[in-house]
Amino acid sequence: MRLLADIILLIGATFTLLGALGLLRMPDVYNRIQAGTKAVTLGALSLLLGIGLLYPEWWSKLLVIALMILVTNPIGSSTIARALMMAGVKPWKKVETITSERDQA
Amino acid sequence: MSATPAQQEEARFSHGLFLFVLIFLLWLMLSGNLALAEVVSGLVVASVVTLASRPHLPLFSGLRLSPAAILPFISYLAVFLAALIRANLDMARRVLSPSLPLNPGVVEVKTRLKSSLGRLILANSITLTPGTLTVDLQGDSILIHWVDIPPGSDIESATRDVTDIFERHLVGFVK
Numbered sequence: 001m002r003l004l005a006d007i008i009l010l011i012g013a014t015f016t017l018l019g020a021l022g023l024l025r026m027p028d029v030y031n032r033i034q035a036g037t038k039a040v041t042l043g044a045l046s047l048l049l050g051i052g053l054l055y056p057e058w059w060s061k062l063l064v065i066a067l068m069i070l071v072t073n074p075i076g077s078s079t080i081a082r083a084l085m086m087a088g089v090k091p092w093k094k095v096e097t098i099t100s101e102r103d104q105a
Numbered sequence: 106m107s108a109t110p111a112q113q114e115e116a117r118f119s120h121g122l123f124l125f126v127l128i129f130l131l132w133l134m135l136s137g138n139l140a141l142a143e144v145v146s147g148l149v150v151a152s153v154v155t156l157a158s159r160p161h162l163p164l165f166s167g168l169r170l171s172p173a174a175i176l177p178f179i180s181y182l183a184v185f186l187a188a189l190i191r192a193n194l195d196m197a198r199r200v201l202s203p204s205l206p207l208n209p210g211v212v213e214v215k216t217r218l219k220s221s222l223g224r225l226i227l228a229n230s231i232t233l234t235p236g237t238l239t240v241d242l243q244g245d246s247i248l249i250h251w252v253d254i255p256p257g258s259d260i261e262s263a264t265r266d267v268t269d270i271f272e273r274h275l276v277g278f279v280k
Contacts, residue, residue, distance in 0.1 A: 015193055022200040030250045031209060034238045035196050041233060042193045060134035074232035074239070075225075081240045081250065091209050091250060 005053035012046035015039045028092030029084055037077040044069050120165040125155045167220020167280045177277020184274055185230055192235040199252065210254045214264045215245050218272060223279035230271045237267055 022035025048062045048069075132147035133139070168174075199206055218224050228239040228247055241248040247268070254260050 015197070018193075018197045018200055022196060025200055025205060027205075027207065028209070030238060030240070031207060031252055034236070034250070034252050035200060037238070038189070038192045038196050038233060042189055045189075058137075060137055064131055064134050071229070074229040077232055078228060078239045078242070081238055085240050085248070091211055092207075093209065 001053060005050045008046050008053065009050035012043045012048075012050060014043075015046065016043035019043060029089060030081060030091050033077045033081055037073055041069060041073045044073075116166060117162055119170065120162040121155050121159070123165055123168070123170060124158065124162065125151050128154050164222055167222035169278050169280065174278035177274050181271070181274035181278070184270060185233070188230070188234045188270075192233060195235040196252075206253060208251075208253045210251045210260060211240065211248060212251065212260050212264050213246050213248050214261070214268055216247055216268060216272065217245075218275060218279065220280040223275055226279060227268065227271055227275060230275075231267065234267055234271075237264075 016039060019036050019039025022039060023032050026032040026035050045066055048066050052059050052062045129147050129151040132150055133143070136143045136147065216224055216227055218227055224242060224245075224247070228242050231237050231239045231247065231249060236252040238250040238252075239247055240250050249264055249267075251260070251264075254263070
């Protein structure tokens, strides 16, 4: 059980790390949101599952936290994306946008 | 949809009861014990929250509260979790590959779900599916951002496929 919990905690940490890497590598804000939301949601869920295996008496609280994350994470991301779209931030396009940005610079 | 005042009153009561039970259960799960003081304060808190959210109760009218809704709900959860895991593996592959394979695009798609609760759940599911992010939700149209438009295929039908998978299970328990 201890080993299984450690493995799941490690998986959660790895996905969260990949999410952070995604924030750094992605070219524009919409893609960053995508990378961040998905990775952090699954990362947090597997961290909670790992904690649940280590401390089974906490399962009910962990379940509530997991539900909270599942509901609020995507809403937050969509809200940020919507605000950006309304503010007129254009999604990054392959090649065309890069050249026009270089022209401006 | 035309409902008599009596039916509306009944619907309002059952939605209120649903919210009350939901909040009470959440309280018990968070407190983690069944001591009398916890149960009583849970009942008080649930009553206050239910009364305070009276104006928002129609949100639950999108929910199908019947035993027949349980099976679609479970199959929806299974589909959703599988999609979430695939989304992460897909994202991990993109982030780690040196060439950063991306071809973003934005597309609009219509949903056949009628209730705002159903549309909310659908929009959230789309955000956590591989490669898609819900940008805006207005009426029955959902604006979706793609990390990588599937090559060779028509973007509209690709998006249709993504939403169809969830809608098929969602119609079982929301309107």
